Amino acid sequence: MSNDQPTPGQPPDDDPFRKQPPPGGPPPPGGPPPGGGQPPRYGDPYGGANPPPPGDPYGGGAPPPPGDPYGGNDPLRGMPPLAAMGKRILARIVDWIIVAIPLALISIPFNVFHRWSDSSDNWDDAVNGVNGGGQWVFRIITIVAYVGYDMVMTQRGGQTLGKRLCKIRVAMLNDGKVPDSRASLLRALVLWVPALVCCACFWPLLILILILLDRPYRQGLHDKAAKTVVVSAAQ
DSSP: OOSOSOOTTSOOTTOTTSOOOOTTOSOOSSSOOTTSSOOOOTTOTTSSSOOOOTTOTTOOSSOOOTTOTTTTOOTTTTSOOBOOHHHHHHHHHHHHHHHHHHHHHHHHHHTTTGGGSSOHHHHHHHHHTTTHHHHHHHHHHHHHHHHHHHHHHHHHHSOOHHHHHHTEEEEETTTOOOOOHHHHHHHHHHHHHHHHHTOTTHHHHHHHHHHHHOOSSOOOHHHHHHTEEEEEOOO
């Protein structure tokens, strides 16, 4: 029987989003690695400590040895470098504009700008619910548009159009793969829903501050919820 069949559950060799071995490649199979020492353990292609167990991208187990904050289990090992903050901000602005333009056209029949008119009567009508029904329908459409766009694009290739332009992508922290539908949906919900429902200014600012302060993975609340990181996609 051929030994060339991939192990079930493992990414194929040509998966562009799988974690890559360190420079020089993994040690040769079988026997001790060059220079002596013990052969790598089964399931450990890098010849070092095993990666963290599935579902535990933040480590765990025994305390790391002195001077090694990850205990040899750094989830980013073998992955591209983290994306620059400027690129993440630019990508988010591009994505916001891409969805906002068609929404602006859709908003015309809903008269969503009614409450910002110069007429005080119109303002009172909006407050009292005369035009509130249309505005709430449009708000739901807006939430579905932003969440759906972010989810679909992320689960298809780890990149929205803005991220593709900036050559960055979203990756699962534990294995570097493209987020599945569940992780993509959760990430999009945490990112967009609070901003679109009640916290249009505060929520994006809070996420930005937390990304700047977070170490070592630069995760916002949406990344922490979905256990993802944003890394470079530049070739």
